[in-house]
Amino acid sequence: MRALYCAGRGAADMHEASIALSLIDVASEVLREHGAARASALTVRVGQWSSVVPEALTAAFPACAAGTGLEGARLSVVTVPGVGECPVHGRVTLDVTRGLRCPECGAPTPTLLAGDELELDELELVEPDLEDV
Numbered sequence: 001m002r003a004l005y006c007a008g009r010g011a012a013d014m015h016e017a018s019i020a021l022s023l024i025d026v027a028s029e030v031l032r033e034h035g036a037a038r039a040s041a042l043t044v045r046v047g048q049w050s051s052v053v054p055e056a057l058t059a060a061f062p063a064c065a066a067g068t069g070l071e072g073a074r075l076s077v078v079t080v081p082g083v084g085e086c087p088v089h090g091r092v093t094l095d096v097t098r099g100l101r102c103p104e105c106g107a108p109t110p111t112l113l114a115g116d117e118l119e120l121d122e123l124e125l126v127e128p129d130l131e132d133v
């Protein structure tokens with residue numbers, strides 16, 4: 001019942017805990033596909049505009065990974081800046097403190113071209129052979 005265990009860590013962590021669990025699900029699927037039992041590290045891309053707090057995700061991860069193939073794996077979070085499309089300036093990197101607006105002219109850029117992702121980028125597998133040593 002790792003879901004309950006994670007959720008029991010407090011309301012503030014629940015969001016990141018559920019995200020950690022879904023990442024672990026995705027990673028576990030990759031492990032299965034490669035016939036690997038465990039991973040030693042994983043890299044996750046988190047958009048600056050997703051609602052995920054990287055620190056909270058990193059904090060929630062170890063407890064959520066306990067008992068899975070990701071137990072003890074090192075989690076690295078890569079932050080992806082937001083990119084919007086200004087009618088005047090084209091693709092612009094957004095400033096989170098200013099909202100969905102072009103940092104040059106302030107025009108609204110309601111569409112995020114990047115920066116709201118949350119995805120598994122890399123997974124370092126532990127070779128089954130090495131495990132028995």
Ligand SMILES: [Zn+2]
Pocket residue numbers: 086087088089090102103104105106107
């Ligand atoms: Zn602009």
